[in-house]
Amino acid sequence: MIGKLKGIIDEIAEDHCVVDVGGVGYVAYCPARTLSSLEGEGTAVALYIETYVREDMIRLYGFRTQLEREWFRLLQNNVQGVGAKVALAVLSTLSTAELANAIALKDVAMVARAPGVGKKVAERIVTELKSKAPAYAGDATGTIGLKQELGENAAPAPVADAVSALANLGYSRDQAASAVSAAMKSAGEGADAGTLIRLGLKELAR
Incomplete structure (x- = not known):
């Protein structure tokens, strides 16, 4: 071999x-x-x-990288309906950190961006790998921390919107997740997206 x-x-x-x-x-x-x-x-x-x-x-x-290869194996060995073609499509679209982020935040839409990956397959990837993603997170520590803040619940819309907004400003998904996680601690879990973005930007400016 x-x-x-x-x-x-x-x-x-x-x-x-x-x-x-x-x-x-x-x-x-x-x-x-x-x-x-x-x-x-x-x-x-x-x-x-x-x-x-x-x-x-x-x-x-x-x-x-070895981490890419491990994700290639993980996707096929643990998610029903995912073979080499689909695994390659996912890894062609998302970096390993972005994939770990998407699974941590239960962001089905992000995974479904990969060609040939429909909503049902994306949902299986997010659901069936949720317990394994932390071990393969690589640089995605911020989002794993945010997942722990949220427990087993999917990210509420304001949280997901805040992470997405900060990422669109040029910050990495992991930086955005870390900032939103810190913002949640001061603003509370019921804070709206605008508040989380504002507090998140303050965290990133430190």
């Missing part, structure tokens, strides 16, 4: 790249985010590989 490829990029296509390792070209299917991060043909690359072996084919899936 191949766990990692380190070589020279020979080709970058729409859904895969070819990595030349000692004169042997390996085809690795990758998320769009991974392919867009490659520096171009003729440059060095290292990809973490998930190897699929079936009776009629052997297919390699490549990722820039």
